[in-house]
Amino acid sequence: MALEMESGGDEDVMLPGFRFHPTDEELLTFYLHRKVEHKPLAIEVITQLDIYKFDPWELPGASSTGCGEQASYFFCPRDRKYRNSSRPNRVTSGGFWKATGTDRVVHSAKPGHKCIGLKKSLVFYKGRAARPVKTDWMMHEFRMPQLSNKDIFQPRGPEECWTVCKVFRKLGPVHGPLKRRALGE
Template sequence: MQPEALSEIAALAAGELLGGEEVNEHGLPPGFRFHPTDEELITFYLASKVFHGSFCGVQIAEIDLNRCEPWDLPDVAKMGEKEWYFFSLRDRKYPTGLRTNRATGAGYWKATGKDSPDSNSMLLGMKKTLVFYKGRAPKGEKTKWVMHEYRLEGHFSYRHHSTSKVVCYSLNLFAPPSRSPFLHFPELSFFTVAKTNPWPGLAPSPCHTTRVP
């Protein structure tokens, strides 16, 4: 093909892209992948949602985690192929307590290990690993669904009284390799930030699908 023809094709493609015509179902350019770091999720997306009620450029689904099974969540997510992100509100297990209710209709999310800070310098948030179990505790059946839960702490939590109620989740599904501890797999992400509803517009959407994983 002649260089002139190639230039014309490239210019056409650029024009369509810049004009917003060549976008995927989420309104994003071809090849776009949303894969933020822990720090970016905390400082840009989660903090922006808590303090300002919105953020730029990317849509993250808002859900009621207690009404959604993990295998339904990929269909609810607004983007993602192997990893999915969500905002939710934390449900207290008891009205006056600090424990979080993570039960769903089919099972429950169980916290494993200890909380770890998401930054090596100034404390901004904490991360908790959650594994999904089918059934009811203490006899639930462990599954391959894992999430990391992130919540605002330290510098951010002092700036806003409602940080402990807003939660952001990133979900992944990994098949555990034989003879390997479950927590040594590639990271999955489930993000949480919780305390009061700082954005009145949040209307968690329930999951209605019945697909079995």
Template sequence: MSQHDPHLRSVIYRFYPTEEELILFYLSNKLQNRRTHDLHRVIPTVNVYEHNPSHLPRLAGELCRRDTEQWFFFVPRQEREEQGRRPSRTTASGYWKATGSPTYVYSSENKVIGVKKTMVFYEGKSNKVKKTEWKMNEYRAIEEDVGGTNAVPIRKLRHELSLCRVYVVSRTRRSFDRRPSGIGSTEMVRPEASRGASTSRNIINPTNI
């Protein structure tokens, strides 16, 4: 098979990250300003709340732009959040609304590494609102604060940046629901073994996020 074969390219660049990889590799590296030369090719920084969901696929990273199932973005903290107010999730055609309660994300070692919030997009304004098939998972990282003299490290939630996965609800299982064994996240940015997950018992209550 030729290396220029379009089917081969689609196999190489399919993006199958686990939630553990999203937080411990991609979000962690971005928060620590590492691998900036290649992360954006997979996950760009975009304020998703400034765009209607249907416009987001074209803003995806160049290696994931052909994906028809899911798209990933780093989302910076809004200025209103820095002032202690709730973030605005309103777009020109509707708004994102949280569904259910935020939940913890665990590592393969069964340690809390982040918080996930799921949202649904509603189209329209005022009384003419329609629930759409667009959904989004928002991930925030939890890290240990090892400073001070406390015997037990304190877990802190990183607010300055989140990682969002945008997708369309489907009645059939998608590729990201049945991640094939042996396939890494991407040929260019392949997650390494996850280490350094928090071991603290000082748990953050995700319902307060």
């Protein structure tokens, strides 16, 4: 995601050389923590958006060219599938995001290596559950750890209301002769 600023007149200028490539720890301890505590940043580098209202290629800043390294980051409200459930709703107009495993614990790099959050990997599927088509769109969803063992019917705390989502297109596997050349065979 590039930053823009005004220079002189009405012209927007991209900041040359700027790269936003935070670590998992930075996303959780700095950006998501500040969002949960309602502490604004001087420069908005992560957009607040309900990404489930869009298919991934429609997201602002999303590239459908498959550039590999590029990713878009969003603060997203955590919506529930059912009113009295903790199960998230990840359905869009053209498909759905499906989890590809269990939550991974993100540990602090500081001594003690305490749990600072959870990371979930998801893949986007076009269509509905009956006949889905897997795409090359991926998302890493970061959220704060649950701070207590509250009953799921109790109102959720602010730590559960927001996630940081990193959306990107993964490059597909190399097949045939190209793969053999890449491996030096």
